[in-house]
Structures are given as structure tokens and as C-alpha cells.
Amino acid sequence: MRELVVKAVVNDPYDGLIRLLGDAQRFGFELGASMLETEADGSASVTLALSVPTRMDVQLVAARLARHPVVRSVDAEVAASRARTSHLYVVAA
Numbered sequence: 079m080r081e082l083v084v085k086a087v088v089n090d091p092y093d094g095l096i097r098l099l100g101d102a103q104r105f106g107f108e109l110g111a112s113m114l115e116t117e118a119d120g121s122a123s124v125t126l127a128l129s130v131p132t133r134m135d136v137q138l139v140a141a142r143l144a145r146h147p148v149v150r151s152v153d154a155e156v157a158a159s160r161a162r163t164s165h166l167y168v169v170a171a
Contacts, residue, residue, distance in 0.1 A: 079129040081110070081157035082139060087150040091122035097146045098124055105142060106131075121150070127157065 088094020095114055102109060110127035117123070130139055140154040 079108070080132045080134070082128045082130055082136065082154055083157050084124075084126040084128055084139070084143060085153045086124045086126075086143065088122050088124055089148045089150060090120070091116050094122060094146075094148045095124055097148060098126060098143055101143055101145070102126065102128055105139075107139075 084098075086094065086098060088098070091114055095112070099109070099112070108129035110129060111125075112127070113125040115123045128139070136154050136156065140152045143149065143154075144152040
């Protein structure tokens, strides 16, 4: 397994968090931690720590989690504590 940190901006805190967590579970990712920060405009920033199979491409994980209209953007990267010199970073809109 590989540890990823996923940061997303969602239009609605509840709907966005539920959809991201639902997709993470459906795709078989393990949840390590989650954090939700609401913004004054009603949107929210969501941070998820996920364990995904090593064979999973970081870009694919971001694309899968960015598929809902409530999700504005998704950034995914290999967790810094587990990253090697060739770590990946990707942004999906």
C-alpha cells in the first residue's frame, strides 16, 4: 500500500465530504484521517489521508475523486513521510 494525501475543494461541506469518502470506500482505499475546513463562502477544504494499492497511479486516484459536480478541484500527492525522491504530484480539476 502507498500513503496519499488528497486535498479537495468542494462547493458544499457535507455533500462534498460524503461523496469523497463514499468514493474512497467504493474504490477500496483505506482512510487514515480526514479534515474538513469550511470557508466563509460556504465551500470547504477537505484533506484525506488514504492508503491505496501501490499499483494505483496518483493521477487516476485524483481523477476518480474529482468526478462529482460538487468537487471543484482535487490535488493528490504521495505522503511526505513515505515519499521517495521520485514522488508524484497531480492536480485534477
